Amino acid sequence: MFPIKMRIAARMLVLSLLLGGVFVYQAWAMDPPNRSEPRADDAETSAAGLSAEQFDKLRALIKPKPGGFDDIDWMTDLWEARKKAAAAGKPLLVWVGDGHPLGWT
Amino acid sequence: VVRLVKNEFIPLAINGRLRDFDDDESRFLNKADCGGQGRVDVITASGKLVAHGELQVGNPKTHLASLERALKAWAALPEAERKPGAVKVPERGPLDPRRNTAKGPPAGTLIVRVYNRQLERTATGEYRHTVPEDYIPALRDPRVVGTDQATPLWTQPANDSLWITQAEARAMMPADPVPGQRVEVPTSLCERIFRFHLDPSRGLSENTNFAHVTADAGKLWLTVEEVGKTEVRLRLDGIANLHNPRSALLTYQSPGVKEHSQNPRIPLDYDPRLLGYLAYNPAKKVITRLDIVALGDVRGRPNGENIVGERLGEANPLGIAFELVTDPRPADYLPPRAARDEPSLRPGVNLVERYLGLPKKEQQR
Numbered sequence: 330m331f332p333i334k335m336r337i338a339a340r341m342l343v344l345s346l347l348l349g350g351v352f353v354y355q356a357w358a359m360d361p362p363n364r365s366e367p368r369a370d371d372a373e374t375s376a377a378g379l380s381a382e383q384f385d386k387l388r389a390l391i392k393p394k395p396g397g398f399d400d401i402d403w404m405t406d407l408w409e410a411r412k413k414a415a416a417a418g419k420p421l422l423v424w425v426g427d428g429h430p431l432g433w434t
Numbered sequence: 435v436v437r438l439v440k441n442e443f444i445p446l447a448i449n450g451r452l453r454d455f456d457d458d459e460s461r462f463l464n465k466a467d468c469g470g471q472g473r474v475d476v477i478t479a480s481g482k483l484v485a486h487g488e489l490q491v492g493n494p495k496t497h498l499a500s501l502e503r504a505l506k507a508w509a510a511l512p513e514a515e516r517k518p519g520a521v522k523v524p525e526r527g528p529l530d531p532r533r534n535t536a537k538g539p540p541a542g543t544l545i546v547r548v549y550n551r552q553l554e555r556t557a558t559g560e561y562r563h564t565v566p567e568d569y570i571p572a573l574r575d576p577r578v579v580g581t582d583q584a585t586p587l588w589t590q591p592a593n594d595s596l597w598i599t600q601a602e603a604r605a606m607m608p609a610d611p612v613p614g615q616r617v618e619v620p621t622s623l624c625e626r627i628f629r630f631h632l633d634p635s636r637g638l639s640e641n642t643n644f645a646h647v648t649a650d651a652g653k654l655w656l657t658v659e660e661v662g663k664t665e666v667r668l669r670l671d672g673i674a675n676l677h678n679p680r681s682a683l684l685t686y687q688s689p690g691v692k693e694h695s696q697n698p699r700i701p702l703d704y705d706p707r708l709l710g711y712l713a714y715n716p717a718k719k720v721i722t723r724l725d726i727v728a729l730g731d732v733r734g735r736p737n738g739e740n741i742v743g744e745r746l747g748e749a750n751p752l753g754i755a756f757e758l759v760t761d762p763r764p765a766d767y768l769p770p771r772a773a774r775d776e777p778s779l780r781p782g783v784n785l786v787e788r789y790l791g792l793p794k795k796e797q798q799r
Contacts, residue, residue, distance in 0.1 A: 378673075378707035378729075379707045379708070379709035379727065379729055380709075381709070383709075383727075383729075384709055384711075384725075384727055386561075387561065387727045387729060387753055387755070388725065388727050388755050388757075390551070390553065390561055390562070390563065390753065391549050391550075391551040391553075391591060391727065391753040391754065391755040392549050392551075392591065392755050392757070393549065393590070393591050393593075396436065397436065398436060398439075399593075400436060401436060401439055401440060401445050402445070402763050402764070402765075403445050403446065403447040403763075403764070403765045404444065404445065404446045404447070404764055405446070405447060405448065405764050405765055405767070405768060406764070407446065407448055407452070407459050407462065407463070408458075408459070408523065408526040410444050410446040411462075411479045411523045412479075412523045413444050414444040414478070414479040414521075415479035415480075415518075415519065415520070415521040415522070415523050416518060416519060417444065417518060418516055418517055418518030418519070418520070419442065419443055419444050420442075420443055420444070420476050420477065420478060420484055420504065420505075420508045421443065421444050421445075421446050421476065421477050421478070421479065422439055422443035422444065422445045422446065422474060422475075422476055422487070422501075423446050423447075423448065423468050423474065423475045423476070423477055424445070424446065424447045424448070424474050425447075425448055425449075425450040425468065425474070425475065426447075426448075426449065426450055427450050427451070428449055428450070428451065428640060428774070429447065429448070429449040429768060429774060430447050430448075430449075431447045431593065431765045431768055432592075432593050432594045432595065432768060432770070432771055432774075
């Protein structure tokens with residue numbers, strides 16, 4: 330599987346081209362709920378939508394497949410990584426996001 | 435690619451916004467020309483740039499080739515840059531106080547990995563991964579989005595983490611469990627999940643669509659299923675009715691949305707059902723398993739401000755999986771998305787405090 334996380338570059342390009350709007354969002358977050366759909370009062374009758382049989386299948390479908398970039402022990406401390414690279418005589422592979430790439434969004 | 439990274443590199447993932455501060459880390463990254471948005475760079479421990487990597491989401495061969503080129507460039511460096519122990523890394527000076535980054539959760543906090551994934555239904559009603567053809571045509575058009583890699587991104591899961599406080603965890607472990615007993619999920623945890631962890635924007639944007647909702651936006655409860663000496667098992671059931679009116683869109687929509695969106699719906703709704711399993715050791719009072727799946731249809735563009743991740747059709751399935759971390763790696767200690775420091779976006783706001791609802795003294799261990 331190709332790395333699930335290696336998406337920042339294309340994402341940022343897309344975002345820049347399609348126009349961002351975090352400041353628009355700031356206003357949304359303060360909007361009061363305003364809806365006519367049923368609320369959670371009938372939760373216990375309607376929560377029967379997921380079965381135990383579906384559970385494992387769905388969980389496997391949602392999670393990343395083993396063997397991808399999730400299996401890499403990414404370090405997150407720059408200085409610790411520098412020390413480790415110096416001691417091991419290896420280059421640093423530095424993955425950078427606009428925000429943190431391990432859960433940027 | 436993964437094998438090469440594991441064997442030949444020290445992999446480091448960092449927030450590119452570190453470059454905006456004033457401390458040793460910021461200066462190091464800027465000097466190395468390392469830390470541009472969305473990049474993979476190969477550098478030496480001393481800070482010498484070896485190569486820029488290429489990110490091609492749908493093309494691992496290109497990515498592999500860029501790493502192999504970087505290794506050749508590395509091999510051509512003098513031994514003073516490469517030999518184990520040759521580079522002496524100085525002590526790091528104080529970090530810029532504006533970073534105010536939580537190093538990890540408070541003591542006793544449970545860390546739960548969260549994966550969001552857009553799904554699609556098959557003709558027979560089963561669920562499957564999305565494919566590029568499930569997205570609106572504009573997102574598949576490099577003339578619009580500047581890349582042919584956009585939709586492959588969104589067929590993959592997004593990742594986040596959920597923090598559960600020690601008090602919340604204890605509340606889910608009844609002292610004298612009896613099969614069939616109902617146990618309420620703490621209100622504070624319900625609210626955190628509804629606000630921050632059932633969001634169709636995860637993986638697509640930094641937006642938080644449901645930060646305004648309260649615990650009554652849904653219900654989560656546990657039922658004791660099995661009681662053993664070393665393990666008690668419970669099932670989690672739940673539902674959420676999450677709604678964002680996005681009223682700002684009534685007066686402004688971006689040109690990209692006006693031109694390319696195929697979904698005129700302004701509000702965003704996500705009404706997932708949840709099912710999960712929790713187990714704990716009654717003697718040690720330790721939760722040993724917590725797996726939850728949320729599944730429901732998203733109505734409305736996942737992002738209000740743009741068309742990122744916009745699907746064909748009016749209602750599109752979104753699955754979210756939660757999984758307790760029992761053997762955390764360094765990356766697992768990163769704060770959840772909603773608790774991550776972003777001083778440039780939210781100056782003066784303590785996001786960890788807001789996220790957990792804890793007094794300041796309990797925020798960081």
